[in-house]
Amino acid sequence: MAQERDFNEAFPQSLELTDDDSVLQIVWDDGHTSRLRLDALRAACSCAVCQGHHPSQSLNLRPEQFPDIRIADIAPVGRYAYHIVWSDGHDTGIYTLKMLRETQNSA
Numbered sequence: 001m002a003q004e005r006d007f008n009e010a011f012p013q014s015l016e017l018t019d020d021d022s023v024l025q026i027v028w029d030d031g032h033t034s035r036l037r038l039d040a041l042r043a044a045c046s047c048a049v050c051q052g053h054h055p056s057q058s059l060n061l062r063p064e065q066f067p068d069i070r071i072a073d074i075a076p077v078g079r080y081a082y083h084i085v086w087s088d089g090h091d092t093g094i095y096t097l098k099m100l101r102e103t104q105n106s107a
């Protein structure tokens with residue numbers, strides 16, 4: 001599992017919903033703060049349903065399709081990812097720490 005964490009050794013210290021629950025704010029233990037818009041995060045879902053097993057199967061989701069999206073539940077998956085259940089019922093999305101850290105959709 002080492003490869004999932006080789007981008008750096010940062011780990012989320014806290015997760016918080018801000019801006020009327022439309023932004024996920026993550027404070028990392030190296031002092032970095034990420035602010036991730038939920039509509040963009042939902043559109044970036046990397047699961048097989050959203051992205052398909054081949055690029056031609058991708059749903060090509062866009063943030064504009066999720067104006068009122070909210071997080072219904074979020075839970076850690078081991079020490080490398082978070083499982084997010086969305087308010088639209090979508091519950092197969094796994095967001096790795098690497099993806100959350102590198103996502104630049106800052107709100």
Ligand SMILES: [Zn+2]
Pocket residue numbers: 045046047048049050051090092093
């Ligand atoms: Zn998905």
